Amino acid sequence: MDLARLEGFSDGTYEGMRQVVELFLEESRDTVTAMTVAVGEPDRPALISLAHRLGGSCAAVGAAALAARLFELEMRGRIVSREELANLMAGLEREFEETMRFLTAYLEGHAR
């Protein structure tokens, strides 16, 4: 996680940073949920579109590891087997959980 990039969006206060992180996590959570549904159907065009859109957020805020997972899904999502698609999605979900834990801990550390 590129914290300098993330902090570049805030006004330097804890409240400003909290707003940036919560905005990112809320959109990410909603999008990952929609992607899980798309994998289950499977609706590959919807999945790829969602991966690209969330990839934009991740790139902008410096969530590089999550952006890399999304890029892989965007590039390979149209051609891999259903089983491989489910594996890619599982990897993405793990990375999202890790990113969420990191950012939540970061905010808690700055709230003190």
Place this chain on the structure above:
Amino acid sequence: MMKVLIIEDNVTVTTLYRNMLRAAGFVVEAAADGAKGLAAVSSFRPDVVLLDLMLPAVDGLSVLRTLRADPEWTALPIVVFSNSYSGQRLTEVWEAGATQVLAKASSTPKQVVEAVRATVAARTSGDMHQS
């Protein structure tokens, strides 16, 4: 005050850059797809457009080509701000008349704001030289 139109379907990116650009002194409006973006160019009449490529309804490249085909918007500064990794796509963007191309992954918030400011300044300077 200078006006910026953000054409972007990503809520997080739109909100973050709208806040940054407002804090930098710009008047900012946003459109969530290409069709709304084209309508907003006519109604809001921005000094610069920050344009994503992969958009619903009408994609960013089509928005760029439509604007450049209209004599009224030939000189409008358009900064393409994209998550696209395709070299071919980026070549098309330059050929279609982008003023500047920035990658979301490698541009810091400050760099994006500065690019917008510099693009507007360059156009204003060009206008002054012509008059």
